[in-house]
Amino acid sequence: MSHRFIEAIDKLTQRFGDKLSTNMTVRVQHAHTMTWLDNEPSDAVLSVMDKYEVSDAIKICQEYGMPVIAFGMGSSLEGQLNAPRGGLCIDMSQMNAIVQVNNEDLTATVQAGVTREALNQYLRDTGLFFPIDPGANATLGGMVATRASGTNAVRYGTMKDVVLSLEVAMPNGEIIKTASRAKKSSAGYDLTRLIIGSEGTLGIVTEITVKLFGVPECIGSGICHFPNVDMACQAVMTTIQFGLPIARIELLDAMQVKACNAYSKLNLSETATLLVEFHGTDTGVVEQATLFGEIIADFGGTDFVWDTDEAKRKQLWAARHNAYHASRALRPHASGLSTDACVPISRLAECVTDTIKDIEARQMIGPVVGHVGDGNFHVMLLVDTDNDTEVAHAKEILERLARRAIDMDGTCTGEHGVGQGKRQYMNDEHGGALAFMKSIKHAIDPNNIMNPDKIWL
Amino acid sequence: MSHRFIEAIDKLTQRFGDKLSTNMTVRVQHAHTMTWLDNEPSDAVLSVMDKYEVSDAIKICQEYGMPVIAFGMGSSLEGQLNAPRGGLCIDMSQMNAIVQVNNEDLTATVQAGVTREALNQYLRDTGLFFPIDPGANATLGGMVATRASGTNAVRYGTMKDVVLSLEVAMPNGEIIKTASRAKKSSAGYDLTRLIIGSEGTLGIVTEITVKLFGVPECIGSGICHFPNVDMACQAVMTTIQFGLPIARIELLDAMQVKACNAYSKLNLSETATLLVEFHGTDTGVVEQATLFGEIIADFGGTDFVWDTDEAKRKQLWAARHNAYHASRALRPHASGLSTDACVPISRLAECVTDTIKDIEARQMIGPVVGHVGDGNFHVMLLVDTDNDTEVAHAKEILERLARRAIDMDGTCTGEHGVGQGKRQYMNDEHGGALAFMKSIKHAIDPNNIMNPDKIWL
Numbered sequence: 001m002s003h004r005f006i007e008a009i010d011k012l013t014q015r016f017g018d019k020l021s022t023n024m025t026v027r028v029q030h031a032h033t034m035t036w037l038d039n040e041p042s043d044a045v046l047s048v049m050d051k052y053e054v055s056d057a058i059k060i061c062q063e064y065g066m067p068v069i070a071f072g073m074g075s076s077l078e079g080q081l082n083a084p085r086g087g088l089c090i091d092m093s094q095m096n097a098i099v100q101v102n103n104e105d106l107t108a109t110v111q112a113g114v115t116r117e118a119l120n121q122y123l124r125d126t127g128l129f130f131p132i133d134p135g136a137n138a139t140l141g142g143m144v145a146t147r148a149s150g151t152n153a154v155r156y157g158t159m160k161d162v163v164l165s166l167e168v169a170m171p172n173g174e175i176i177k178t179a180s181r182a183k184k185s186s187a188g189y190d191l192t193r194l195i196i197g198s199e200g201t202l203g204i205v206t207e208i209t210v211k212l213f214g215v216p217e218c219i220g221s222g223i224c225h226f227p228n229v230d231m232a233c234q235a236v237m238t239t240i241q242f243g244l245p246i247a248r249i250e251l252l253d254a255m256q257v258k259a260c261n262a263y264s265k266l267n268l269s270e271t272a273t274l275l276v277e278f279h280g281t282d283t284g285v286v287e288q289a290t291l292f293g294e295i296i297a298d299f300g301g302t303d304f305v306w307d308t309d310e311a312k313r314k315q316l317w318a319a320r321h322n323a324y325h326a327s328r329a330l331r332p333h334a335s336g337l338s339t340d341a342c343v344p345i346s347r348l349a350e351c352v353t354d355t356i357k358d359i360e361a362r363q364m365i366g367p368v369v370g371h372v373g374d375g376n377f378h379v380m381l382l383v384d385t386d387n388d389t390e391v392a393h394a395k396e397i398l399e400r401l402a403r404r405a406i407d408m409d410g411t412c413t414g415e416h417g418v419g420q421g422k423r424q425y426m427n428d429e430h431g432g433a434l435a436f437m438k439s440i441k442h443a444i445d446p447n448n449i450m451n452p453d454k455i456w457l
Numbered sequence: 458m459s460h461r462f463i464e465a466i467d468k469l470t471q472r473f474g475d476k477l478s479t480n481m482t483v484r485v486q487h488a489h490t491m492t493w494l495d496n497e498p499s500d501a502v503l504s505v506m507d508k509y510e511v512s513d514a515i516k517i518c519q520e521y522g523m524p525v526i527a528f529g530m531g532s533s534l535e536g537q538l539n540a541p542r543g544g545l546c547i548d549m550s551q552m553n554a555i556v557q558v559n560n561e562d563l564t565a566t567v568q569a570g571v572t573r574e575a576l577n578q579y580l581r582d583t584g585l586f587f588p589i590d591p592g593a594n595a596t597l598g599g600m601v602a603t604r605a606s607g608t609n610a611v612r613y614g615t616m617k618d619v620v621l622s623l624e625v626a627m628p629n630g631e632i633i634k635t636a637s638r639a640k641k642s643s644a645g646y647d648l649t650r651l652i653i654g655s656e657g658t659l660g661i662v663t664e665i666t667v668k669l670f671g672v673p674e675c676i677g678s679g680i681c682h683f684p685n686v687d688m689a690c691q692a693v694m695t696t697i698q699f700g701l702p703i704a705r706i707e708l709l710d711a712m713q714v715k716a717c718n719a720y721s722k723l724n725l726s727e728t729a730t731l732l733v734e735f736h737g738t739d740t741g742v743v744e745q746a747t748l749f750g751e752i753i754a755d756f757g758g759t760d761f762v763w764d765t766d767e768a769k770r771k772q773l774w775a776a777r778h779n780a781y782h783a784s785r786a787l788r789p790h791a792s793g794l795s796t797d798a799c800v801p802i803s804r805l806a807e808c809v810t811d812t813i814k815d816i817e818a819r820q821m822i823g824p825v826v827g828h829v830g831d832g833n834f835h836v837m838l839l840v841d842t843d844n845d846t847e848v849a850h851a852k853e854i855l856e857r858l859a860r861r862a863i864d865m866d867g868t869c870t871g872e873h874g875v876g877q878g879k880r881q882y883m884n885d886e887h888g889g890a891l892a893f894m895k896s897i898k899h900a901i902d903p904n905n906i907m908n909p910d911k912i913w914l
Contacts, residue, residue: 102803104694104698104801105801105802106697107801147641148643153641158641160641160650170893174889176888176890176893177887177888177890178890180863180867180868180886181801181867182832182833182866182867182868183802183832183833184615184799184871184872185868185870186605186654186872186874186875187870187886188654188875188886188891188912189655189894189898189912190604193647193650194646194647194651196647197643197645214699240563241561241563242671281741284738284741287738287740287741340643342640342641343639344638344639344640346559374640374641375639376639376640406637409637409639410637410638411636411639412644413642414639414641415641416643417643417644418643418645422644425644426644429637431633432632432633433633433648434645436627436633436648436901437648439900439901440651440897440900440901441646442900443896443899443900444897455646
């Protein structure tokens with residue numbers, strides 16, 4: 001550690017006492033732990049209780065040129081939490097207060113360390129809910145950082161759509177509010193959307209005001225099967241084109257269904273499968289389900305069953321809920337690596353099919369699940385990282401998929417973010433626009449202390 | 458005109474010939490003409506045909522430090538088109554090609570000079586439509602610049618929600634693409650949303666990719682009346698809280714109805730009125746209208762009639778369609794000045810009621826129309842600008858309304874933008890965040906040539 005960083009940690013210790021830890025185990029737990037990217041721990045971890053502590057910590061780090069990396073739940077997938085230059089990790093998880101729920105305006109204001117499940121637990125008696133549901137029980141601060149979405153995004157949007165306003169501790173320690181609680185505004189630059197997806201490189205989000213939604217009068221869930229992934233994707237495209245306001249539409253490929261059958265002791269046809277959910281009034285849900293049944297029949301969809309009973313719905317969706325663990329269980333000692341391509345829906349079938357061909361050609365295991373209503377899908381590549389051939393094959397598959405998505409006028413990352421793992425594709429994806437992102441970064445964080453070495457190389 | 462600007466115009470003339478005009482009438486027509494703000498013409502107007510011409514013009518202006526102001530339709534309301542430091546006005550209206558409509562993905566890519574009506578005219582046989590409808594038949598480029606919305610925003614969102622990607626000529630003349638056509642992305646900073654609402658201060662939008670929507674199977678329109686504005690707003694708030702997916706919900710106050718009766722020879726009750734529209738399936742629209750009827754009854758709503766027949770729908774909405782001209786006709790020789798406050802919906806009734814009190818206390822005429830489902834409303838203040846007392850009163854009303862909206866955690870501008878007219882409120886509205894907007898502006902446009910002296914003082 002540099003002399004300057006040792007001074008910074010001294011000063012942080014004076015200010016924060018035993019809220020600061022330099023314990024190696026703590027530091028490792030607060031860096032990247034989710035995929036095969038190396039763990040690069042910070043020099044110290046600070047557990048903060050309020051925005052003033054965040055601000056003070058940033059000011060000290062700014063004084064010594066020490067990097068600052070915010071930590072929420074630790075569930076990011078692209079190395080966003082790593083500290084390649086060392087620095088201070090600020091653990092936001094104790095800033096977990098629900099500040100205010102405004103039922104009349106359908107908004108909630110929460111501290112950044114509140115998890116999505118904690119918010120929904122808090123809302124359970126209000127008739128309202130917060131729809132954004134990435135795989136993990138992430139913190140809302142982390143979900144802002146990566147512009148997270150999930151299975152509900154096809155109906156309710158992503159973090160960019162549901163966040164009204166942010167409170168952010170900026171690189172100079174100043175705390176700003178990015179917007180009011182008005183539902184729309186034309187008052188100047190959209191700093192809210194600039195911070196969303198910036199992965200902690202422009203400031204640390206301390207408080208978040210989100211839109212809430214009414215729990216639907218009726219929820220219907222269903223499952224159906226297709227001869228192959230291509231026909232399933234065609235059915236999805238047609239469903240979206242019909243303007244059917246589907247709340248969830250998730251693809252599992254044959255390999256994923258096989259994994260789920262084994263893991264959750266199910267007995268599903270091991271073929272391309274769609275899991276769907278309809279939100280609306282009692283009659284609206286029946287209408288939607290009926291129309292959906294008609295659409296899928298045109299694309300070889302079979303055995304469509306659906307139900308509005310909660311217990312039966314949970315049973316129908318059981319395969320999806322355990323998809324991650326089921327995939328990992330296919331090869332327990334392998335590393336799991338999730339891809340995140342997102343393409344215009346007209347290209348989805350081709351993109352998924354070509355990717356599966358790539359996987360099969362290299363005799364790898366990579367089940368596919370997809371938020372296919374948005375053109376987004378994940379391959380869970382299971383890789384023995386001690387086997388050089390496998391690692392080379394995996395890298396080839398990743399690389400080819402990222403370029404394929406970009407060539408289709410899509411993106412290499414629909415919801416996980418760039419972090420360290422996808423930096424090499426940003427030039428291809430953004431071209432000249434990347435330089436303007438960098439100039440914004442430099443203007444707001446001239447000393448490059450906020451989560452450096454992320455998003456671009 | 459400065460020596461440098463004369464040189465710049467020489468060079469522009471060499472490059473563009475008679476596409477460049479220095480005619481005073483042309484210059485005045487291309488500056489602000491909509492409200493009582495003074496007209497401040499540019500030094501020359503250039504009519505461009507493609508992005509390369511935009512890029513070349515910007516490069517020449519950059520070389521000579523000459524301001525660049527983009528012109529679409531001329532319908533902005535806050536002086537966005539004025540050239541207080543002189544400069545070049547780039548008229549985008551000839552860049553009016555529909556580049557591509559992708560029915561499968563529900564997207565359209567258009568040049569910036571395409572108007573919203575031209576796009577919908579083009580789409581008329583596709584079963585798709587573009588929902589954003591500011592009062593004027595604005596160009597999509599202009600609508601991006603001001604983050605426009607309109608009557609459909611309560612259901613379909615604003616420009617920030619429906620734009621997928623932009624092509625922008627930046628201050629160095631470089632042309633960038635802000636995003637792919639993927640429906641969602643977590644790949645770096647959201648330059649799309651940064652440009653939307655930046656009012657030409659960061660670059661000139663040359664091409665826009667937007668989401669399209671399916672024309673609903675059924676449209677129902679209706680009208681109902683309330684004892685006062687407060688009860689109408691309470692009914693709106695409850696409608697939104699119920700999660701009723703209303704497509705339009707517009708408030709007209711008693712004065713506005715009176716104006717519409719006179720102008721359009723109608724015979725409506727001259728009291729607070731809501732005009733509504735429901736989009737959905739045949740049964741869905743009946744459900745929505747029935748529920749809406751039940752809600753308004755709780756707030757003294759009466760005489761609710763609605764219909765799905767197109768001719769009858771048009772008749773019901775006639776009052777709204779001519780509201781602008783009807784207001785102006787109340788006092789034909791007065792200047793019309795539109796306010797644009799937007800507040801959390803829980804504060805809407807109070808904000809509108811207090812504003813009407815302000816107007817009445819000063820014996821001014823100011824009918825109110827509102828996109829009240831979003832908490833946004835406009836007062837059309839009719840002011841004799843030769844009467845100093847009236848002007849002072851009008852300024853007082855504007856000032857008090859802007860501060861009131863900001864105090865209610867809302868904004869002084871929901872959809873018109875800041876331009877020159879609302880700059881004095883930005884400090885109050887944004888606090889410390891304003892400095893970061895300015896630093897972004899400086900980073901991207903260091904010589905301040907892009908629409909200078911707008912958004913902030």
